[in-house]
Amino acid sequence: MRLVTFVADDHPDRQHLGALLDDDSAVLDLTAAAPEDDALRTMQSLIDSGADGLDRARTQCALRPERALVPRDAVRLLAPLPRPLRIRDCGLFVAHAAAALRELARRQAAEAADPDAEFERLMASGRFDLNPLFYERVLYYTCDHLSVSGPEDEIEVPAGAKELDYELEFAAVLGRTARDVDPSAAREHIFGYTVFNDWSARDLQIALMRTGVGPGEGKDFDGSNALGPCIVTSDELPDPYDLTMTARVNGEEWSRGRTDGMQHSFEDAVVHFSRGRSIHAGEVMASGTVPSGTAFDLGKRLRDGDVVELEVDGIGVLRNRVRIPGGHGGGPNGSGRGRS
Known part of the structure; x- marks a missing residue:
């Protein structure tokens, strides 16, 4: 499933749990589809409900109750998990950290009279070497x-x-x-x-x-x-x-x-x-x-x-x-x- 948290245009203060359907062109409002199911109220409640809650959400997606289907462009998506624990x-991605350190050294060197020489000096100093712990932990x-x-x-x-x-x-x-x-x-x-x-x-x-x-x-x-x-x-x-x-x-x-x-x-x-x-x-x-x-x-x-x-x-x-x-x-x- 492709799960979302959204607000409808007509109720911008009320968050709903939903699932994207039909190549993401429609949203099934899971909260409205099963209003009595506490697991389908929020993303966090669905996560907390475990496999049983996910199965009930999948059932609603298969049933596709018409009353709970809304066009994707009629809602505003929020962060899917608005308040993570x-x-x-x-x-x-360890390689990014090494590249970022080099760019940081380059920026610091740019302030020097001879930026290229200062960059080489900074890199030779070891201050911008990647700590081996990045690979180990x-x-x-x-x-x-x-x-x-x-x-x-x-x-x-x-x-x-x-x-x-x-x-x-x-x-x-x-x-x-x-x-x-x-x-x-x-x-x-x-x-x-x-x-x-x-x-x-x-x-x-x-x-x-x-x-x-x-x-x-x-x-x-x-x-x-x-x-x-x-x-x-x-x-x-x-x-x-x-x-x-x-x-x-x-x-x-x-x-x-x-x-x-x-x-x-x-x-x-x-x-x-x-x-x-x-x-x-x-x-x-x-x-x-x-x-x-x-x-x-x-x-x-x-x-x-x-x-x-x-x-x-x-x-x-x-x-x-x-x-x-x-x-x-x-x-x-x-x-x-x-x-x-």
């Missing part, structure tokens, strides 16, 4: 689960920053609460997959990371963790490690990668994070960024009004417009202010 952004940082956005939401650069950037990722949503998960059973704990955009205020992030305490407000601001457009249940995506990932800005492709380049798997993360502690149904584990999956990696910058689309095979397109007050639309990095 936790979000961890993991370093599953599943590293992560905890995102603000209260700062979630969804499809078509506008993303505004936070106060004190001028550079907003996308990060091309996807994520696994956990379906079981557990502890000390055996590797052979790890995949059973994944409810489904969604597209994830780890919006980042690069200038603020870089300044704060020089303190050694992490990205701080450079990653955590209103709407900084975008999810969508749906959660595809794991049975519909039998091989999540054979997918193409694409980022477009104003319709122009900027980034492309594949999930087969992950150093660690989501199953590795499930096992690692459950060792001696609990993982919970409704948690989101993001992959980290695919190589070349940011404007920062490419030496480009988003402009005010740019439209960013992240697409992952089998899941869909997560589309947002950026707002950078004082910025300018179009320019050499894009093709205008984007589409509405």
Whole structure:
């Protein structure tokens, strides 16, 4: 199933759980289809209901009650899981971290009288070498689960920053609460997959990371963790490690990668994070960024009004417009202010 959370145009204050049907042209309102079923009220309640709840949702999709079918263009999709219990952004694509460190060194070197020589000096210093722990362990940082956005939401650069950037990722949503998960059973704990955009205020992030305490407000601001457009249940995506990932800005492709380049798997993360502690149904584990999956990696910058689309095979397109007050639309990095 391709599960969504949405509001109807005539009831914008009432969230419903739904399933995309007919090549995503229609939405089955699962909440309206079975109003007496507590499992079909929200995405979290469906996740908590386990296999039985999913079976009842599939039954409703097969029945397709006419009263609960609405055209896709008559609703507004929200983040499929509007309030995750936790979000961890993991370093599953290790190659991206190495490329990001090189670009960080290049930016710092740009301020020197001889940028090329300074870049070589910085790289030779070892300060921008990738720590071997990235290969040995599943590293992560905890995102603000209260700062979630969804499809078509506008993303505004936070106060004190001028550079907003996308990060091309996807994520696994956990379906079981557990502890000390055996590797052979790890995949059973994944409810489904969604597209994830780890919006980042690069200038603020870089300044704060020089303190050694992490990205701080450079990653955590209103709407900084975008999810969508749906959660595809794991049975519909039998091989999540054979997918193409694409980022477009104003319709122009900027980034492309594949999930087969992950150093660690989501199953590795499930096992690692459950060792001696609990993982919970409704948690989101993001992959980290695919190589070349940011404007920062490419030496480009988003402009005010740019439209960013992240697409992952089998899941869909997560589309947002950026707002950078004082910025300018179009320019050499894009093709205008984007589409509405």
